[in-house]
Amino acid sequence: MRTAVSPSFRLVLAIAACLLSGALATTVVRRPPWLGLTFEQTVAGATLRIASVDVDETVNVPRVRAGDSLVAIGSTIRDIMGVVPSDLLEEPDFLDTWALEDAFYLRQSAITRILHSPSVTAVVIDKRGTVRSVVITPRIRPLASLPLIFWLQLLFGAAGLIIGTWVWALRADDWGPRAYAVTGACFLIFTHAAAIYSAREIALPGALFRTLSGINHFGAIHFGAALCTLFLVYPIRLTRAYAPLGLFAVATGWWLACVTRLAPDQDWGSRFPVMLAMLGAIGIALVQWRRTKGDPAARAVLRWFAVSVLTGCGAFIGLTAMVSAIGGLPPIPQGYAFGFFVLMYAGLAVGLRQYRVFDLDQWAYRILFWGLVVAVFIALDLALLNTASFSEGRTLVVGTFLAIGTFPVRRWVWSRLFDRDQLPPEQLFEKALHVTYAVSDEARDTRWRALLTELFDPLHAAADGTRDGGMNDGDVHLAAQGQELAIPAVASSPALRLTYARGGKRLFTPNDERLVRTLLSLMNAANASRKAYDEGVQRERTRIARDLHDTVSSPLLAGLAPLGPDAESGAQMATVQSEIRRAVRGMRSVVSGDAVTSAPLADCAADARFAAVERLTAAGLTVTWPLSDLGSHRMGPAERHAFGAFIQESITNVIRHSHATHIEVDVHVTDGVLRCVVTDDGVGFAPDPERQGDGLPNLRARAESMGGVATIGPRSDGRIGTEVTLVAPLTATVEV
Amino acid sequence: MADVNVAREVRQILIVDDDPAMEAEAVAAVAIFGDATVRTARTVGEAERWIKRVGFDLAIVDLGLPDGSGLSIITLLMKGAPPGADVMAMPTVCVARTVFDDDAHLFAALAAGAQGYLLKGETIEVVRGRLRAAMAGEPVVSPKIARRVLAYFRGEASPVSAQPATRASIPPAALTTRETEVLRLLAQGLTLPETAKELGLSVNTVKTHVKNAYSRLDVSTRIAAVDTARRMGILDADGAR
Numbered sequence: 012m013r014t015a016v017s018p019s020f021r022l023v024l025a026i027a028a029c030l031l032s033g034a035l036a037t038t039v040v041r042r043p044p045w046l047g048l049t050f051e052q053t054v055a056g057a058t059l060r061i062a063s064v065d066v067d068e069t070v071n072v073p074r075v076r077a078g079d080s081l082v083a084i085g086s087t088i089r090d091i092m093g094v095v096p097s098d099l100l101e102e103p104d105f106l107d108t109w110a111l112e113d114a115f116y117l118r119q120s121a122i123t124r125i126l127h128s129p130s131v132t133a134v135v136i137d138k139r140g141t142v143r144s145v146v147i148t149p150r151i152r153p154l155a156s157l158p159l160i161f162w163l164q165l166l167f168g169a170a171g172l173i174i175g176t177w178v179w180a181l182r183a184d185d186w187g188p189r190a191y192a193v194t195g196a197c198f199l200i201f202t203h204a205a206a207i208y209s210a211r212e213i214a215l216p217g218a219l220f221r222t223l224s225g226i227n228h229f230g231a232i233h234f235g236a237a238l239c240t241l242f243l244v245y246p247i248r249l250t251r252a253y254a255p256l257g258l259f260a261v262a263t264g265w266w267l268a269c270v271t272r273l274a275p276d277q278d279w280g281s282r283f284p285v286m287l288a289m290l291g292a293i294g295i296a297l298v299q300w301r302r303t304k305g306d307p308a309a310r311a312v313l314r315w316f317a318v319s320v321l322t323g324c325g326a327f328i329g330l331t332a333m334v335s336a337i338g339g340l341p342p343i344p345q346g347y348a349f350g351f352f353v354l355m356y357a358g359l360a361v362g363l364r365q366y367r368v369f370d371l372d373q374w375a376y377r378i379l380f381w382g383l384v385v386a387v388f389i390a391l392d393l394a395l396l397n398t399a400s401f402s403e404g405r406t407l408v409v410g411t412f413l414a415i416g417t418f419p420v421r422r423w424v425w426s427r428l429f430d431r432d433q434l435p436p437e438q439l440f441e442k443a444l445h446v447t448y449a450v451s452d453e454a455r456d457t458r459w460r461a462l463l464t465e466l467f468d469p470l471h472a473a474a475d476g477t478r479d480g481g482m483n484d485g486d487v488h489l490a491a492q493g494q495e496l497a498i499p500a501v502a503s504s505p506a507l508r509l510t511y512a513r514g515g516k517r518l519f520t521p522n523d524e525r526l527v528r529t530l531l532s533l534m535n536a537a538n539a540s541r542k543a544y545d546e547g548v549q550r551e552r553t554r555i556a557r558d559l560h561d562t563v564s565s566p567l568l569a570g571l572a573p574l575g576p577d578a579e580s581g582a583q584m585a586t587v588q589s590e591i592r593r594a595v596r597g598m599r600s601v602v603s604g605d606a607v608t609s610a611p612l613a614d615c616a617a618d619a620r621f622a623a624v625e626r627l628t629a630a631g632l633t634v635t636w637p638l639s640d641l642g643s644h645r646m647g648p649a650e651r652h653a654f655g656a657f658i659q660e661s662i663t664n665v666i667r668h669s670h671a672t673h674i675e676v677d678v679h680v681t682d683g684v685l686r687c688v689v690t691d692d693g694v695g696f697a698p699d700p701e702r703q704g705d706g707l708p709n710l711r712a713r714a715e716s717m718g719g720v721a722t723i724g725p726r727s728d729g730r731i732g733t734e735v736t737l738v739a740p741l742t743a744t745v746e747v
Numbered sequence: 748m749a750d751v752n753v754a755r756e757v758r759q760i761l762i763v764d765d766d767p768a769m770e771a772e773a774v775a776a777v778a779i780f781g782d783a784t785v786r787t788a789r790t791v792g793e794a795e796r797w798i799k800r801v802g803f804d805l806a807i808v809d810l811g812l813p814d815g816s817g818l819s820i821i822t823l824l825m826k827g828a829p830p831g832a833d834v835m836a837m838p839t840v841c842v843a844r845t846v847f848d849d850d851a852h853l854f855a856a857l858a859a860g861a862q863g864y865l866l867k868g869e870t871i872e873v874v875r876g877r878l879r880a881a882m883a884g885e886p887v888v889s890p891k892i893a894r895r896v897l898a899y900f901r902g903e904a905s906p907v908s909a910q911p912a913t914r915a916s917i918p919p920a921a922l923t924t925r926e927t928e929v930l931r932l933l934a935q936g937l938t939l940p941e942t943a944k945e946l947g948l949s950v951n952t953v954k955t956h957v958k959n960a961y962s963r964l965d966v967s968t969r970i971a972a973v974d975t976a977r978r979m980g981i982l983d984a985d986g987a988r
Contacts, residue, residue: 595846595868602847613935617890620936628938629872638935 018180025176029169032203036165039223040157040207043215044126044149046133048081049158050099050213058082058136059094059213065156066147075145079135084213086128088144092121094213101209102345103224108276116217123214152212160346161210167349168202171195174356178363187245187363190255194237195356201230202349209346225270228281232269235288236262238320242295245316245363246309247302249295262288289324296320307511307518308365308492315362315371322382323355365492373520376425439526443533447541452503459504462530467496467523470511487527493518501531502538555601562597562652566590589663596659600652612644612685612741615651616678619658627674630666636676644680644741650717654687654737657713657721661689661735664707669693669733680741685719687737695731714739757882760785761806763794763820764844765813769867773807773844776874780805780882791815798823803839805882807865810845810856817843818859825860842881853892857961863887885939886957893933896960900927926960929953 047065058080066075085091098118106112125131126149136142175195179188204227208220215223240255262284267273269280296317303309327348358378362371442462449455460472475497490497490508496519500506512519567590620636627634646654658676665671671693678687707723714721719739726734757780764770770787777785786801788794791814797803798820806824808817824839843856846867856864863881865874881887900922922930925946932942939957943950 592868592870595866599847599866614890614894617894617934617936621890621938624936624938624941625873625876626870629870629876636936638932638937 018177018183021176021180021183022173025172026169029172029199032199033165033169036161036203036207037154037157039219040161040210041152041154042219043123043152043211045152045156045212046084046126046131046147046149047156048075048212049156050081059096059099061135075133075135075147076137079137081133082136082142083134084122084125085132086125086130088132091132091134092118092125094122098122098213102205103208103220104227104277104281106277109272109280112277116221119214119220120217121214123216126212126214158210160344161206164202164206164209164346164349167353168199168206170353171198171202171356174360178360181364185245186248187241190237190241190244191359191363194234194241194359197230197234197237198352198356199230201227201234202352204230205345205349209344225266228269229266231281232262232266232284232288233259235285235291238324239288239291239295241359242292242299242316245299246306246312247299249298249302286328289320289328292320292324293317305511305515307515308494311371311493311518312362312365315375316359318375318379319355319358319362322378323351323353323358326351326382326385372518380424439529440533443530444537447502447534447537455502456504459501459534460507463498463507463509463527466526467509467512467519468514469496469509470515472507472509475506475508487524487531489519489521489524493520495519496523496527498527499531501534558601559598562601563594566594566597585667589667593659600655609645609647610651611641612646612680613641615646615654616641619655620676620678623658623662623676626662627666632666632671633673634676635673636678639677639679641678641680644683644685647742650739650742653713653716654685654739657687657710657717657737658689660709660713664710664735665689665691665693665733669695671732683741685717685737685739685741689735690726690732692730692732695725695733710735710737713737718742757781757783757804759783759801759803759805761788761794761797761801761803761808761839762786763788763791763806763812763817764809765789766809769809769844772871772874776871776878777805777807779875779879789813791817791820794820795823804837805878806839806841807844807878808841808861810843810852818855821856821859821861840881842878853889854895857887857892861887885954886961888933888939888957890934890936893930897922897927897930897934900960900963922960922963923956926956929956930960933957 048061049063049065051060051062059082060080061075061077063077064075081094083091083093097115100106100115103112103115106115129148131147131149133145133147134142135145172195175192175198179192179195182188204223208215208223236255236258239258243249243254243258265274265284269284272280274280296313299313300310303313446455446458446462449458463469463472485499487499488497489495494511496509496512498507498509509519512523624634624636662674665674669691671691673692675690676688677690678685680686710721710723714737717737717739719737722734722736722738724734726732757777760777760780760783762770762773762777762785764773764787770789774785774787777783783804786797786803788797789812791812794808803824806820808820810817821841821843824841840863841859841861842863842865843853843859843861844865844867845852845856853864862884863877864887865877869877877887928946929942932945933939937945939953940950942948943953946953
């Protein structure tokens with residue numbers, strides 16, 4: 012049968028029930044003829060002060076005015092009865108004994124009879140104390156005259172039933188929503204019943220009134236039973252079905268005892284059972300608390316329920332309980348106080364729907380806090396109402412102070428409750444760096460997991476490759492109602508799924524989500540710069556390797572070349588040593604970074620000159636190397652190297668082969684072209700096969716690497732000797 | 748100024764190098780000093796033991812040693828004669844030996860008090876020339892050093908690191924015009940004799956100018972230089988062995 016009814020149909024039924032019930036209530040409340048008077052809602056006073064009048068003036072000559080007080084009414088001037096403020100009592104439950112209640116109903120019946128007369132004589136007294144009698148013709152009460160409180164109660168009741176039905180309709184097979192739907196129905200019953208009698212002008216027929224009150228009690232008591240049932244079955248089902256049934260049986264029995272006046276008085280009849288139901292609900296909630304240990308989602312829902320019920324029922328009971336505590340009438344009409352239940356209703360619905368369970372705690376705290384503020388405010392207001400020295404304005408000041416002055420305390424409580432896992436930004440950054448700069452991928456992964464453990468202490472942290480059907484490479488997100496936090500892959504760590512924060516004591520929250528997101532973006536940024544750094548190191552390493560190969564390995568390998576069988580071993584040794592020296596020089600240039608930085612041509616020439624002169628002098632040669640203006644030309648790394656090597660090797664050739672005594676070197680720049688001439692007075696140049704490997708091909712290679720040309724030949728001035736020329740364009744003239 | 752041209756007699760020589768081949772090369776090089784006694788040490792510890800016992804005229808110190816840096820040996824030798832030695836004895840002439848000729852290595856050695864430096868791999872003729880020059884009290888010169896000193900006195904750079912000088916609290920004493928001229932020519936790659944010829948001065952006068960310029964490298968700057976070198980890891984990470 013259940014499957015035959017669709018959720019929307021249930022909802023339609025509920026709305027229809029609300030409309031029907033509302034229409035019924037509206038009809039009943041308009042049954043008694045209407046005088047057109049609206050009375051001030053007073054807590055104390057001896058008379059009924061008229062707040063506004065809606066009387067047909069053509070009939071009534073001395074008019075009733077707003078501000079007058081109604082003293083008595085009757086069908087004729089000879090048959091009048093006095094009216095008192097208690098005749099306007101909103102809720103007969105506020106009367107303490109059955110006798111008082113019966114007397115109240117009798118007066119209601121009597122007044123109703125008077126209202127049914129064709130014309131009603133009302134005795135009013137004005138502000139000056141003048142008494143006069145006015146004849147009013149009762150009319151059918153117009154809809155527009157029904158007070159706000161009537162419509163509100165209808166609305167509250169409807170809201171309860173519709174929300175309850177909605178939650179139930181969506182999850183009809185769960186016991187929680189079922190119990191919840193029952194509370195909704197009960198709520199409709201007691202609010203709509205109360206709506207009728209609270210909206211009467213002065214009176215309803217006593218029997219009707221008593222019936223309505225009975226209906227109201229029925230709703231209230233069963234509402235309590237349903238609430239207890241809700242906690243019995245939700246979040247965890249604590250009992251079998253008979254326990255709720257038993258509860259309802261007790262509720263019905265108690266209600267019968269109440270309406271049949273078997274209970275000794277009003278306290279026993281209606282107040283205690285309702286109170287008992289509330290206490291019972293709290294007790295059962297505590298049992299739920301124990302049973303939901305290790306289930307943070309259930310606990311979050313439970314906390315939320317507790318807060319909803321506490322604020323909703325608590326506020327209502329607090330207000331109505333004051334009736335017996337301090338005597339008198341509640342500070343606001345009961346009808347408005349029903350609004351608290353609606354708040355509770357909405358709260359319970361949120362909990363049952365498990366909507367953003369991970370957020371509930373924070374909202375619960377906020378609601379609880381402000382509820383407390385409001386309660387303190389009201390209590391203060393009441394306390395100060397009796398001390399004449401305090402005006403309303405001052406209570407407002409005190410209340411404002413409470414709301415603002417407690418801000419630091421609130422902040423503290425809040426941070427204790429929800430921000431425990433928050434880190435200051437610099438620590439966050441440090442931790443992100445700590446993870447990113449681990450030495451190896453494994454270490455990085457280990458540190459990342461350690462950091463997550465430190466932050467959230469989850470029961471499990473597993474690579475997340477299963478649930479999403481693959482690696483989660485998307486964003487951080489909460490899953491399973493905050494029981495899980497899915498974290499995307501970062502660097503070398505796979506996507507992770509953390510389960511049960513703080514060992515299952517709490518849920519993951521959007522704050523956690525944000526925290527991890529921040530961490531991830533920090534780590535990704537750090538990772539990018541680490542990668543760039545690593546790449547830089549790698550590039551540098553590659554460069555050094557290449558440079559070492561070019562400048563060190565090749566001379567060393569040349570030195571390793573096997574000695575020819577008929578070669579002069581002395582000359583060969585000299586070649587080997589020279590190659591090794593070249594290698595060492597090359598290594599020096601690699602290490603000093605000369606191979607990577609540009610430098611002024613003048614400096615390069617100076618270095619080359621100094622080294623050459625020192626070597627030549629030590630070898631017993633004289634040198635002429637005039638200084639020349641080399642301008643602001645610069646040489647790139649490759650050019651520097653090639654230039655230095657060219658000079659070095661030319662000198663080596665001169666020392667080794669030329670038998671020269673004097674050498675001239677000229678370096679100058681013309682129109683951006685470097686020209687370098689090395690002239691010796693040796694035996695002259697003879698390109699024969701014997702002199703292979705003496706570096707002449709090297710000189711050409713150096714020149715080519717500068718984009719220039721090397722020529723080796725006899726001296727251009729005709730004297731004996733050799734002239735080596737390097738002509739190369741200077742490209743790197745821009746300041747680096 | 749004392750006459751620096753008179754080479755002092757060399758009787759005791761200390762060679763500190765952990766590489767036997769390099770040691771042999773140094774021993775061969777110091778043969779120019781005739782029958783001087785040559786002591787060799789392979790470690791800082793050994794060298795220190797020698798220094799306690801013998802007053803050396805010349806020490807050739809490798810900067811990278813197995814148990815520390817040669818700089819500490821130079822510093823120790825510069826502290827003066829060992830106890831009991833002739834108080835009038837001249838301080839040891841120290842020559843640092845390294846495979847790398849970058850500014851930091853050279854300046855660290857010069858700041859520690861080295862009179863000269865040798866680059867490993869240079870021909871024995873060059874090495875001998877350097878040793879003779881050092882013993883003759885000639886300042887160590889190279890275009891690089893001259894450029895660095897000039898830059899330092901222009902306030903552009905500290906002698907040790909390439910960073911702009913931050914020790915503005917110790918403004919370097921200005922160079923004289925002559926000193927600047929001399930250094931500029933050296934910076935262009937001229938040798939000391941060439942510089943002297945260019946300026947029409949005696950070689951000794953040029954040497955004196957260079958030494959005076961060097962001596963203006965503030966003492967505290969020298970200490971800072973050593974500290975900086977140590978921090979940069981040059982003292983410990985010297986690749987000279």
